[in-house]
Amino acid sequence: MKLVKKGASQALMYFVELVVIVLSVFPILWVIMSSFKTNGEILTSPLALPTSFSLDAFIHLFQNYSFPIYFLNSLLAAGISTLVSLFFYAMGAYVIAKFNFPGRRLLFVLFTITLLVPGHSKSQPIFSLISDLGLFDSIWGVTLVYLSAGMAMSIFVLKAGFMAIPKSLDEAAIIDGAGFMRTFLLINLPLAKSALSTAGILMFLGNWNEYYFASLLTHSDSQRTLPIALSFFTSEFSYNYTNLFAALTIVILPGILLYVFAQEQVQASVAATGIKG
């Protein structure tokens, strides 16, 4: 009886694992696989493996559409906003972690509580702000908005990172004659490397994948990021499924690759902050 029970719970556990793996991996494998098939193959046998391996769709996309530009836009918007805001939030988190000053606790609460503000609810003011700055329909407007995206998570993760650095190191540096800026740049920043990379990866992933504000703030083809370009493709290609699947592959692959390289960090920080990447 006991053995039967044990066998049943073992079977249940493997079943759950199987469901999770199939649901998570199968859709993506199907998309990647389909991008190598011809349109005819996709229509007649959607589930079959491709009969030949052809990169034509990808070459076609990069040659005939502004894919390099979309890619560059995504990279610029996500990369620059991540680098700049990471530095800004590191500065803020550093003083919150290491110094006593009036309003310290209040600021920390205010910065982290932004996590609970639904981003969409602020759409109109942000839309108007970017328009007033003359940045509507520009990738720089999108970049500017992305600066604010990871605030709560970054301050949270970075503060913990800086707090883990012993204060005696700062004191030693000061005794050796290092000023405020040097203590920060040369002692604390390098030692907070893992917190910085965690926050940076999460912000980059979030901004690379962002769709809502990019769609609200851009209009013309030359300013589109990859996710936006993808949504316009549906109408443009309508029935050329190979191209659509190839476009999807190009959009999803960088995120997956980044995740593969930084798996532990992404998982740990998602668990700690409960944020969708």
Next chain:
Amino acid sequence: MEAKGKRSARYRSSRLQRANYKWIYLFLLPTVLIFAMFYVVPIVEVFATSFTQWDGFNAPSFNGIRNYINLFTSHSFLTSLKNLFWWCVIAMTLHVGFGTLVAFVLFHRPRGWKLTRAVYMIPNVISAAAWAMIYRFIFNDDIGILNSLIRIFNPDFSVDWFYVSPWAFWSVTFTWLFYAVIVTLIVLGDLLNIPQELTEAAHIDGATGWQLIRYVHLPLCRSAIGTSIICSLTSRIAMYEQIALTTAGGPDYQTVSLPILLVNAITDYRYGYANAVGVLMFLIGLVILWVVNRLFRMDETDY
């Protein structure tokens, strides 16, 4: 000697800090600026202009609670509230339930648990827009996985899942229903934090596998489950991509959400109305936070 050393250290650091105030506030400046520009000012603006009629060109004119009355008498808004309600119910039960189940499975470390944990994250690291498109193809009538599988058994089968009632609602729901990796990671984190002695004590008291889970482990990850419910309900309020890129809210508003209404209002230059939707999103979020906090007694600790 030790106390003296401590005092002098405190004195030294506090004098140091006073000299550093200039630097401290300089360091806070960028974050405070971003906070003001993208949080404080927009939120104040949203609340203030939700009581006005405003097209974005002319100055906003005060019209009291007109926008809110319009909202609560409009079919689309009421439907979006109804959808949100059912999505929240589904999220709290099936979605969080499944995520928790996976966490408990992984906690027992069956073969392949690391792989499972790793790949479960993948749908969350790719763009929500791309994910919506993928599901649009999975549920596609001509080439989709689902209908291809069904046609193996029933060759004449044909349903366009995203475009017909009542399947549209369930198709949109399916795009997130089982993707509960955040729930799994949060709950798993709490499970791993349970002191070993507790489990051993329960074993000595004669608790068997299921009893251990039901009476010891599950109650101890109460606050993790509460946190995951908050995370998942917050995402329900913000559902946009998986609707905009699949059903666009149709058929007949059956899959409409608050962000969809908000964007429609912005593109129609009805800014006051859009911001009234924004205020309600904000308030619904606060209410959910408060209720879940009370329900799961999340401010109490267990150890």
